[in-house]
Amino acid sequence: MSIYSTWLTIDDNDHATHCAVYERMPAGDDWPDGAVMVAGGIFYRRTEQACTCGNPPPLVYQGSHVNPSQDGPRGGGVDVAAIPNHCHPQVRGTLTDDGPPVEFVRLSVAEDETTYGGPQPGYAQVVLDRAQVERLRDTLTNWLDTRERW
Numbered sequence: 001m002s003i004y005s006t007w008l009t010i011d012d013n014d015h016a017t018h019c020a021v022y023e024r025m026p027a028g029d030d031w032p033d034g035a036v037m038v039a040g041g042i043f044y045r046r047t048e049q050a051c052t053c054g055n056p057p058p059l060v061y062q063g064s065h066v067n068p069s070q071d072g073p074r075g076g077g078v079d080v081a082a083i084p085n086h087c088h089p090q091v092r093g094t095l096t097d098d099g100p101p102v103e104f105v106r107l108s109v110a111e112d113e114t115t116y117g118g119p120q121p122g123y124a125q126v127v128l129d130r131a132q133v134e135r136l137r138d139t140l141t142n143w144l145d146t147r148e149r150w
């Protein structure tokens with residue numbers, strides 16, 4: 001069981017159901033071919049449309065000589081996860097949720113498959129736009145400022 005709690009995800013799976021990347025499918029009980037998710041009993045499949053909900057994945061890093069642009073290719077992901085107070089080693093496995101803050105955060109970065117093979121094994125690069133940087137900043141500021149993490 002993971003002790004980490006996701007606080008922020010910026011990837012290609014963070015779209016609202018009304019986003020143009022999804023198309024509604026007929027309602028049904030069985031998971032239809034091509035469906036990628038279900039919400040409220042409605043199945044959705046992916047389209048080739050660009051994101052319209054404001055939660056696109058990061059921009060693909062295309063090299064140090066390429067200026068990123070909002071309509072550039074997107075892929076990869078960033079994830080921030082905290083360890084809740086109740087998973088602090090001092091209280092883990094006890095009946096209390098009243099542990100002190102755990103002063104570690106997990107930052108995960110996944111590169112788009114089109115740019116695999118970076119300079120070092122395990123080295124991942126993504127480009128964040130301003131809105132994504134603001135979400136990352138706000139998440140990290142919240143993590144730094146709060147004593148009660150969940």
Ligand SMILES: [Zn+2]
Nearest residue numbers: 015019051053
């Ligand atoms: Zn979207």
